[in-house]
Amino acid sequence: MPKNPLHTKLCDMLEIEFPVMAFTHCKDVVVAVVNAGGFACLGEAMHPPDRISQDINWIRERVGGKPFGVDLVLPSSAPPAGTVDKLHEGIPDDYWAYARSILDKYDVPPPKAEQDLHTWGGLNQEIAREQMDVVLEEKAPVFCSGLGSPHFMVEAAHERGMKVMGLVGKKRQAVRELEAGVDAIIAQGYDAAGHTGPIGTFSVVPEVVSVAGDTPVVAAGGISTGQHLAAALCLGAAGVWTGSMWLCSRESDTDMVMKEKLLAADADSTVYSSSISGFSMRVTRCPWTDEWAKADALKPLHSPYQMLLSSEYIQGANDHRRGDLMTEAAGQGIGFVTEMKPARQMMFDMVEEALETFENLTGVMPG
Numbered sequence: 309m310p311k312n313p314l315h316t317k318l319c320d321m322l323e324i325e326f327p328v329m330a331f332t333h334c335k336d337v338v339v340a341v342v343n344a345g346g347f348a349c350l351g352e353a354m355h356p357p358d359r360i361s362q363d364i365n366w367i368r369e370r371v372g373g374k375p376f377g378v379d380l381v382l383p384s385s386a387p388p389a390g391t392v393d394k395l396h397e398g399i400p401d402d403y404w405a406y407a408r409s410i411l412d413k414y415d416v417p418p419p420k421a422e423q424d425l426h427t428w429g430g431l432n433q434e435i436a437r438e439q440m441d442v443v444l445e446e447k448a449p450v451f452c453s454g455l456g457s458p459h460f461m462v463e464a465a466h467e468r469g470m471k472v473m474g475l476v477g478k479k480r481q482a483v484r485e486l487e488a489g490v491d492a493i494i495a496q497g498y499d500a501a502g503h504t505g506p507i508g509t510f511s512v513v514p515e516v517v518s519v520a521g522d523t524p525v526v527a528a529g530g531i532s533t534g535q536h537l538a539a540a541l542c543l544g545a546a547g548v549w550t551g552s553m554w555l556c557s558r559e560s561d562t563d564m565v566m567k568e569k570l571l572a573a574d575a576d577s578t579v580y581s582s583s584i585s586g587f588s589m590r591v592t593r594c595p596w597t598d599e600w601a602k603a604d605a606l607k608p609l610h611s612p613y614q615m616l617l618s619s620e621y622i623q624g625a626n627d628h629r630r631g632d633l634m635t636e637a638a639g640q641g642i643g644f645v646t647e648m649k650p651a652r653q654m655m656f657d658m659v660e661e662a663l664e665t666f667e668n669l670t671g672v673m674p675g
């Protein structure tokens with residue numbers, strides 16, 4: 309019998325049917341993807357420990373023993389401690405003035421609620437450590453680190469029967485994580501949503517595969533179709549890690565104003581900017597990113613200071629649902645997501661298209 313090209317070592321390792329991993333901040337999307345035969349990872353970097361614990365148990369009750377992941381950010385550059393108010397003091401006056409000029413120029417309304425960065429793992433190392441401790445305590449089946457290396461917790465996770473995955477944008481980062489004993493490596497290219505490096509998906513994936521040996525490599529960045537999935541497997545990946553596409557799923561709690569913007573977006577609607585968080589990040593273009601890209605703009609601050617500076621704009625735009633101002637992390641593959649569908653359907657469509665792609669390729673092979 310011919311081998312199913314979609315059954316990879318990642319499927320064996322995670323006991324999943326399809327080699328498709330979803331990153332999302334929405335618990336309902338996690339449950340839908342996992343129950344559709346894929347794997348999903350819940351972004352918990354913004355949440356306090358008790359909420360993380362509740363979310364893990366909420367998902368557990370709905371996926372019948374199937375594995376899922378929790379993702380945190382562990383930036384080594386974050387200060388050891390410090391509250392939002394204390395860190396505000398580290399932002400120079402001319403930066404506050406520049407941010408204020410943008411808020412005034414675009415008539416950005418003030419946030420309705422208190423800004424919610426107090427429990428963000430990127431704010432300081434203490435918060436990130438407390439978040440990680442609860443993930444270990446709850447023995448989440450898989451821990452992923454989207455920003456910063458998880459090397460220091462691999463042993464503790466393995467002792468608890470958990471698996472650890474690290475996300476990298478360069479071959480040398482992959483080598484470090486492989487040496488630390490991660491169970492899989494996510495190789496993410498420039499096309500990706502969120503924090504990402506300067507190397508494209510088509511280059512970084514085979515580079516990481518070349519050093520990974522038997523450890524599964526998962527391709528990320530701009531992946532949103534079955535053709536992308538097939539291409540990733542051809543590059544030597546054992547699966548794909550996807551983010552943006554799930555924002556447009558029916559289950560996603562993304563605001564409808566943003567969903568509509570994303571459904572209408574194409575690759576050109578996204579920009580690579582450090583103006584939101586201080587790290588290079590791909591997001592949908594908005595007045596804030598435009599202003600910081602101007603030749604005479606100030607150079608964005610490092611994280612977490614730039615994140616604190618941008619939060620009034622982001623939250624004001626979101627709270628008042630100002631489509632002209634809102635921005636979201638989105639990758640270059642967003643242009644292929646044109647319809648809001650249930651996550652289960654999105655998974656099946658991706659798998660079917662990947663299988664068709666392989667069949668078509670086999671059909672044109674000589675002999």
Ligand SMILES: Cc1cc2nc3c(=O)[nH]c(=O)nc-3n(C[C@H](O)[C@H](O)[C@H](O)COP(=O)(O)O)c2cc1C
Pocket residue numbers: 331351352353379380381453454455496499500501502503528529530531549550551552553555636637638639640641
């Ligand atoms: C809205 C959104 C928020 C994200 N937030 C995080 C995050 O908090 N932590 C993280 O590790 N990755 C985050 N990411 C990045 C994803 O984990 C993933 O690496 C990326 O979306 C893959 O690229 P793609 O969107 O082109 O599929 C986010 C992505 C999106 C779309």
